[in-house]
Amino acid sequence: QAVVTQEPSLTVSPGGTVTLTCGSSTGAVTSGHYSCWFQQKPGQAPRTLIYDTSNKLSWTPVRFSGSLFGGKAALTLSGAQPEDEAEYYCLLSYSSGRVFGGGTKLTVL
């Protein structure tokens, strides 16, 4: 089974920009991995932010964007807000199923 890797933790200043990445043990992440990004706050269910690499849901704040960069999927937060402090997970698709990354704990400080 593939292993999906994320930064364990990142810190961003309020108003700042940060990029979270999602890599695959099988090689470069492509559009064929249909990468998704989820936000989870303590005690809450996850919330979908991005699907199919860069598509947003109606509730996804404009400051979040998804892309492919350097062989990885990426989630960029531009203009961080205190309420963006959370755990972020990526999800990649493979022929045998899907695999989550280990999550990135994002601190806004």
Add this chain to the structure above:
Amino acid sequence: EVQLVDSGGGLVKPGGSLRLSCGASGFTLSGAWMTWVRQAPGKGLEWVGRIRSEAAGGTTDYAAPVKGRFTISRDDSKNTMYLQMNSLKTEDTAVYYCKAGDNSGYWGQGTLVTVSS
């Protein structure tokens, strides 16, 4: 308002069985690929498995740790998806979430399954 409601969790002994349900309101399950995701206490999200829409064949895929023990099914007439869990192990202890297709983005609130003697 769209809601996915996970239910059926509880305490079960190792080797036992449990069936979870994911009911939808304000949302029609029939066209969606549905997924189960779990989260062990203090841990990250783990993909459990999925069932395609009937239009896509209604077939299923499972993660290696649950393959052969868990079965996902759906009853579109009841707008409900199920997760039948057999031969449960202590490591199956987790909050189980249902999730609708990627382009809808909806999640259930989760239901806790505790496997312990």
